Amino acid sequence: MRSAVVGQWYRDLAMGARFTFTGGREGWVRAVLTAFGVGLGVALLLLTAALPSVLSGRDAREAARQDRGIGYLQNNAESKPTDRSLLIADTDTEYRYQEIRGRLVEPEGADAPLPPGVAEFPAPGEMVVSPALAELLGSDDGRLLRERLPYRTVGTIGQDGLIGSGDLTYYAGAEGLAERLDGSVVARIDRFGSSTDQPEQEVDPVLLLLTLVVFVVLLTPVAVFIATAVRFGGERRDRRLAALRLVGSDSRMTRRIAAGEALAGSVLGLLFGTGFFLLGREVAASVEVFGVSVFPSDLNPSPSLALLVALAVPAAAVLVTLVALRGVVIEPLGVVRTARPARRRLWWRLLLPLGGLALLYPMLGQGSENGEFNEYLVTGGVVLLLCGITALLPWIVEAFVARLGAGALSWQLAVRRLQLSSGSAARMVNGIAVAVAGAIALQMLFAGVEGRFTESTGKDTSRARLELVLPQDGSIGAVGEKLRRAKGVAATAALSTTQVSATAKDPERWLGVTVGDCAALRELARIPSCRDGDVFVVPDPADPATASLATAGRTVYFDPSYSGEEPRAETAWKLPAGTRKATGRADSLRPGTSGLLLTRGALPAKSGSDLSSTVYVRTDPAVPDALDEVRNAAVAIDPLIRTWEWESTQQAEQFTDIRTGLLVGATAVLVLIGASLLVSQLEQLRERRKLLSALVAFGTRRRTLGLSVLWQTAIPITLGLALALAVGLTLGAVLVRMTSADVAVDWASVLSMTGIGAGVVVLVTALSMPPLVRMMRPEGLRTE
Structure with a gap:
């Protein structure tokens, strides 16, 4: 008995698979469209499965070429x-x-x-x-x-x-x-490579939360697109199943046949996706996104993750098909869905977002100090909230278009079409709505925690743009003068630092010394008058000993020696009687400067061997590539001069890496969104080809039909983006509160992301216009 049931299942699934490939030109077109849509999602999933290989390969090569600390x-x-x-x-x-x-x-x-x-x-x-x-x-x-x-x-x-x-x-x-x-x-x-294993750094729970949410938000639209792609050609499939009922199949058999079609299309999609992935793998070497590049050999999906994709995609295709058929009554004389459908119910659709909020609620206020976030609750909560869009949007579209009234002819055609098939219109924009909602939530989360991983450097970029550190044997005077004459330089400040001690042997008290010309010293302190040979002292409020050590007539020592070391030639120097006090600037070029400030003429002749020298450069904004012109001038002076560009703030490296990964992933998802929307739009136009041709044959203007298609796209996407805005703001606020940060909405960024989503749809609609014009020809009425 069991073998007979298994055999019947096998025969029904095989029949459905044959329908996919033996349905003539229409069948092949439908199969290719489905495979293309599924294949794009599969390619992105395989790319995600290859990330562990990419990261391990990059880390291994980075460690192998290390030449510091080895x-x-x-x-x-x-x-x-x-x-x-x-x-x-x-x-x-x-x-x-x-x-x-x-x-x-x-x-x-x-x-x-x-x-x-x-x-x-x-x-x-x-x-x-x-x-x-x-x-x-x-x-x-x-x-x-x-x-x-x-x-x-x-x-x-x-x-x-x-x-x-x-x-x-x-x-x-x-x-x-x-x-x-x-x-x-x-x-x-004597070798390259890390000599010892680096201790594993403890990762901030907020960074783990960011990483987890990034993956969920980027992959959820992919799953939505795959679920949408397997339903391409749904109306024609249902009519074909009705014909099977007419020749004697029961409802269970027709569902198994439909499952076989979906299974065959998804398997073909796996082949397409593998091909897309292999093609993209070969061109990966020539692509760089936000400064990140990979080698094709690194793009090797994890076998376990690749197997999961290979099993999950067909299973999801069959499940989506069976769920979709639950709302369709297929009878021998037709499909009941062609009549006015029953109104969609709202209550169960609200369970998804409410369930997501319920999963996330226990982690509110957790932050970095109160332990790690539960990754399962985070994943489940975010997925439920985003998938709630796919459940709510069909109800919203149906409820909205049911209340639309009269208008221009193009408006009436669009509204009537949406009233008859609001589900198809909602499915087309589900993916973009999910992607926009996720992007808004991520933007709020990144903005909310950015301050935690960003700190001020204390550097004023209006005072200097470049800091050039000279080797110890460099001549600061000559280098400073050459850089002052370099192209793109507006001003320079050449400063050297060292220390002096209170005793020549085994000193216990030290005093900082800064050497420069008068203009450079004025970048550090307020000096009333200055000429070469002057000496100034800037008291340190936190170290009262500075005042006693930096006293006129006091003898201090450069380069003191210590017991057990080879004897050194200490340089004794008596502070001149003309030593004056100066006040440190609040906006000092070097915050916290204190001790002795010496002009170059006051520096003892034998004390320059232990100086650390730096040149600060303020560039001319009117000179193109001023920063690179200065770097070129520095290398021409000495290739070992190290150059650092000033930034007013700096971010934690891990936070920056996560943000870069988000940008790279978002770019890939955006390409998928555009391609999948275009395929979906073409599939819907193909389904209505005969209707469009008939309307043209009866005298409807092509401009009217084109506008009706635009309205059919504009209405659902407007509703979808409005829902995405609401869900995205809600999810973002919850995620921010989970990190104990204050909720703030950057409306400019939020609206720009919404605009990007709308822009993708507008572009896809524009690309679908040429095929629409071809489909409106009278030849479209021909049939076989």
């Missing part, structure tokens, strides 16, 4: 060269807001370690570069960068030495680095 050699400036030692200098730079990783290398022995991805060391004056950097240097946009990297390219860095296909990296040959070895900028190493 052993004792680089930490000892007095280390000796060996057959396995390599001198390496950090020359990272930035070009038009793109980070470039640079290293100068000088092997000291035959067995010096090669950097990952490099076949042989470049000679002095030569360099090996990443493919992306080679492309940039060869383009017109790379003119300024070519001036900064005056090396001859002799090779390419392989994939093992790059974190992504768009990575900008170079290794240049150098000589004489041993004389500048400091264990910081210039290091001596």
Whole structure:
């Protein structure tokens, strides 16, 4: 008995599958449209399944090329060269807001370690570069960068030495680095790669919440689109099932046949999706989104996740089809749905968003201090709230269009069509409404917690844009003068710092010393009058000892020595009688400056060996690429000058990474939204091709039909976006309160996201106009 039931199920499912591929041209078109829509969603799901592989590959290559903090050699400036030692200098730079990783290398022995991805060391004056950097240097946009990297390219860095296909990296040959070895900028190493496992950092629960919500919000529209795609051609399918009832099949058999059609379409969609994914995998190397690039070999979906996608998509297709048929009575003489449908009920549709709120409610006010969030409750709550849109929107569309009255002919055609098939119209905009609601909620969540992960740097970018740190053997006077004459420079402030002690041996009290010309010192303190040779003291309220140590006539010592060390030549210096007090500026270029301020003429001749020198540059906004012009000038002076761009605020790296991942994922989902909406629009037009042709044959103007199609799109999308706005604001407010942050709505961002959703629909509608014109020809009345 059981085998007979299984056999009957198999035969019915197989019959449905045959209908998918043997229904003539109409059947194939319907199958291809369904497979295309499902395939787009499957491709994005496979991309998501490949994320663990992408992240692990990037992290492994980043760790393999590490040359900082990997052993004792680089930490000892007095280390000796060996057959396995390599001198390496950090020359990272930035070009038009793109980070470039640079290293100068000088092997000291035959067995010096090669950097990952490099076949042989470049000679002095030569360099090996990443493919992306080679492309940039060869383009017109790379003119300024070519001036900064005056090396001859002799090779390419392989994939093992790059974190992504768009990575900008170079290794240049150098000589004489041993004389500048400091264990910081210039290091001596004997291998590449992390030497020890880094301790796992504890992740802030709010960051985990952000990551979880990002994944849920980005993947939920994908699931909605797949569910919509498997229902393409639903009206024709129901009429075909009615014909089967006429020849003797019962209602259960027809549902199994419909399930077989959905199963076959979803399997075909899996094949399409795999093809889309493999195609996208091959072109991934040439694509960079928000500074993130990957290698095709990294895009390997996790086998378990790929299997889950392969099983979940067909199962969901069958489930959606069976649920959709529950509201349709298929009889031998037709489909009851062609009559006026029963009004949709509201009560059960409200259970989804209310259930979502109920799951999220226990975590309100939890924040970072009260433990981690329950990932299952978060996922379930967000999914229920977003899926509540798909349940509420059909009811809202039906209730709204039922009350619409008379108007222009195009309006009447659109309204009547919506009154007869409001469910199809709602399904078309379900995905975009879910995506917009999720985007609004995420924007509110990011805005609400941004202050937690953003801190002020205390730097005034109107005072300086670049900070150039000189090597210890650099001449601050010469460098400052050359930079002052560089293109794009409006003003410079060259400052050096060191310390003096109260005693020559084993000192216990210290005093900070800042050296610069009068103009540079005025960037730190309020000095009434100044000339070369003057000395000033800025008291430190938090350290009363400063006043007693910085007294005119007091002897202090530069470069004191300690017991057990080799003897040093301490430099004694007596503070001149003309030492004057100065007041630190509230907007000092270096906040917290105190101690002695010396003009260069007052600095003892033998005390300059231990100075740390920095040049602050204020750029000219009228000069294009002023920042890069200054960087070029600095490299021309000394390649080891480190350049830092000032920012008024800085964000936690993990928070920035999550936001970047959101932007990349949102871009992929937006492409899916547009493509899926276009397929859905074309499918609906194809379903109404004969009707459109008949209306044209009876004299209806094409302009009227075109406007009716626009109204049929505009009304549901307006209702969908209004619902998305309400659900998005509600979900966003709940998520923000879960982090114990204050709820605030940035209406400009919220409305811009809503506008982006509407813009996608407008673009899709515009792209569907040419097919609409072709479908309105009288030839559309032909049939087989």
